[in-house]
Amino acid sequence: MKNKQLGIYVHIPFCVRKCIYCDFLSAPCTRAVQEKYVEAMLGEMQQVAEEQAEILQKYQVFSIFFGGGTPSVLEAEWIAKILLKIRQLFRVSEDAEITVECNPGTIDEHKAQVYFDSGVNRISFGLQSANNTELQMLGRIHTFEEFEESLRIVKAAGFTNINVDLMSAIPGQTVISYKNTVQKVLACDVQHISSYSLIIEEGTYLEEHLEEFPPLPDEDAEREMYAYTKQALQEAGYQQYEISNYAKPGFVCRHNLSYWERTDYLGFGVGAASLFEECRYTNLSDIEQYIQLYTPTETILEAVCNTVKDTKTQSERYAEWRVLSKEEQMEEFMFLGLRKIEGVSQRAFEKKFQVSMQEVYGTVLDKYQKNGLLIIDGDAVYLAPHGIEVSNVIMADFLLT
Ligand code: SF4
Structure with a gap:
C-alpha cells in the first residue's frame, strides 16, 4: 500500500x-x-x-x-x-x-x-x-x-x-x-x-x-x-x-x-492545530491546563486514556474539534490551493470529490476568468497576477457554506 x-x-x-x-x-x-x-x-x-x-x-x-x-x-x-x-x-x-x-x-x-x-x-x-x-x-x-x-x-x-x-x-x-x-x-x-x-x-x-x-x-x-x-x-x-x-x-x-495542499498533519503543543483524516482540531491554548492534561504521570495518563473516546474528554482536550463536511473540504481545496502560483488541478478535485470543479464552481470560475483575474489552462486553474493582488476577495467567493 x-x-x-x-x-x-x-x-x-x-x-x-x-x-x-x-x-x-x-x-x-x-x-x-x-x-x-x-x-x-x-x-x-x-x-x-x-x-x-x-x-x-x-x-x-x-x-x-x-x-x-x-x-x-x-x-x-x-x-x-x-x-x-x-x-x-x-x-x-x-x-x-x-x-x-x-x-x-x-x-x-x-x-x-x-x-x-x-x-x-x-x-x-x-x-x-x-x-x-x-x-x-x-x-x-x-x-x-x-x-x-x-x-x-x-x-x-x-x-x-x-x-x-x-x-x-x-x-x-x-x-x-x-x-x-x-x-x-x-x-x-x-x-x-x-x-x-x-x-x-x-x-x-x-x-x-x-x-x-x-x-x-x-x-x-x-x-x-x-x-x-x-x-x-x-x-x-x-x-x-x-x-x-x-x-x-x-x-x-x-x-x-x-x-x-491539505496534506494531513498532526500538531503538538499548546494551541497547535491538526488536520487528520478530514478532521480539523485545535489544542487547548492554556499552557497550565495543557501541561496538566498531558504530563505523563501514570494516574493522569490512565484517566485520559480511559475516557478518550467520549465527547466530554474530547472537549477537555481540544479547544475546537470537528469533522469537515464535503463542502468545507471543497472550499479549503480551492482557497488554500489557489494561494499556490501553479493553482489547483481540476482532475485532482474531481478525483477527490467525485464531482467536477465546473459543476460546483462553474459560475465563480467563469466570472473571474472573464474579468482576467483567473486563468484556466487545461487542467490547471490559477490566479492571474492581478488576481493575486485581490486574492482575499476572490477566495471568499469560493465559500459554499
Ligand atoms: S513574539 Fe511573536 S512575532 Fe515576536 S518572535 Fe515571538 S512569536 Fe515571533
Missing part, C-alpha cells in the same frame, strides 16, 4: 519578549515551565500515537516543523529529545524535511551543532527587516548584524537550506527602506525567502497604540513593495511558488506546501 504523507507541527510557545504586532500563542517563560511543557508534549505525542496506532500505519512523516514562538529559546537538547520521540513513535521518512524556526540572537554554535547532529536540515529565521530602527520599533530582540552572525553560525554548522522571513507594510516603512531590506537579504545567499505584509491584529500592542506609531505605508506603496519582491527575487533565481513564498530550485518548503 502506498504511504500517505503526514506532516508534524511542534509548537514551542516561548519567546524572549513579545513583539508589538504579535498575536501568536507565545510568551516569555521560565526554564522550569519550559521543561514541564516539553515533558507534557512528549506525553501528548505518546497518547496520540497510541490512540491512532492503526490509522498511522498507512502514514509516513515527510515533514517536521518546530514553530512558535521561538523554538530556538529552548535548550537544543530538548529539540533533539522531541525529535527522537517523534522518530520512536511515528514512521519518519529518511529524507524528511525538518525545520526549526529561530530568532536571530537566540542561537549559538552549540545549539546549531546539536540541531544538525539530531537531523534538523532546515533553519527558518524570523528577520522581518534589515533596518535596525524598524526592528526596534517592532519590538524585535535583534539587530540586522545579529542576524548576520546567527546566519554565519548555522551555515558553519552545515545548514544549506535556510529561510528568511521578511515583513512589508511596517509603520513608517518606505519603499526605499523595504527595497534595501530585500537587497541585504539577497546578499546573504539563502535558499528560501518569505515576505508577508504586516497585519494589524486585534488585541496586540500595535493595534491598541497605533496612533503613537508612524503612519502605515499606503496601498500604492504596498503594491510597489510586493511587485519589487517578485521582480528582485525572480531576477536573483528564486521562484515564486505561493503568494508570499519564494525558493531557489529544489528548496520549496514542504511544510508550507503541504498546508496549501
Whole structure:
C-alpha cells in the first residue's frame, strides 16, 4: 500500500519578549515551565500515537516543523529529545524535511551543532527587516548584524537550506527602506525567502497604540513593495511558488506546501492545530491546563486514556474539534490551493470529490476568468497576477457554506 504523507507541527510557545504586532500563542517563560511543557508534549505525542496506532500505519512523516514562538529559546537538547520521540513513535521518512524556526540572537554554535547532529536540515529565521530602527520599533530582540552572525553560525554548522522571513507594510516603512531590506537579504545567499505584509491584529500592542506609531505605508506603496519582491527575487533565481513564498530550485518548503495542499498533519503543543483524516482540531491554548492534561504521570495518563473516546474528554482536550463536511473540504481545496502560483488541478478535485470543479464552481470560475483575474489552462486553474493582488476577495467567493 502506498504511504500517505503526514506532516508534524511542534509548537514551542516561548519567546524572549513579545513583539508589538504579535498575536501568536507565545510568551516569555521560565526554564522550569519550559521543561514541564516539553515533558507534557512528549506525553501528548505518546497518547496520540497510541490512540491512532492503526490509522498511522498507512502514514509516513515527510515533514517536521518546530514553530512558535521561538523554538530556538529552548535548550537544543530538548529539540533533539522531541525529535527522537517523534522518530520512536511515528514512521519518519529518511529524507524528511525538518525545520526549526529561530530568532536571530537566540542561537549559538552549540545549539546549531546539536540541531544538525539530531537531523534538523532546515533553519527558518524570523528577520522581518534589515533596518535596525524598524526592528526596534517592532519590538524585535535583534539587530540586522545579529542576524548576520546567527546566519554565519548555522551555515558553519552545515545548514544549506535556510529561510528568511521578511515583513512589508511596517509603520513608517518606505519603499526605499523595504527595497534595501530585500537587497541585504539577497546578499546573504539563502535558499528560501518569505515576505508577508504586516497585519494589524486585534488585541496586540500595535493595534491598541497605533496612533503613537508612524503612519502605515499606503496601498500604492504596498503594491510597489510586493511587485519589487517578485521582480528582485525572480531576477536573483528564486521562484515564486505561493503568494508570499519564494525558493531557489529544489528548496520549496514542504511544510508550507503541504498546508496549501491539505496534506494531513498532526500538531503538538499548546494551541497547535491538526488536520487528520478530514478532521480539523485545535489544542487547548492554556499552557497550565495543557501541561496538566498531558504530563505523563501514570494516574493522569490512565484517566485520559480511559475516557478518550467520549465527547466530554474530547472537549477537555481540544479547544475546537470537528469533522469537515464535503463542502468545507471543497472550499479549503480551492482557497488554500489557489494561494499556490501553479493553482489547483481540476482532475485532482474531481478525483477527490467525485464531482467536477465546473459543476460546483462553474459560475465563480467563469466570472473571474472573464474579468482576467483567473486563468484556466487545461487542467490547471490559477490566479492571474492581478488576481493575486485581490486574492482575499476572490477566495471568499469560493465559500459554499
Ligand atoms: S518572535 Fe515571533 S512569536 Fe515571538 S513574539 Fe515576536 S512575532 Fe511573536
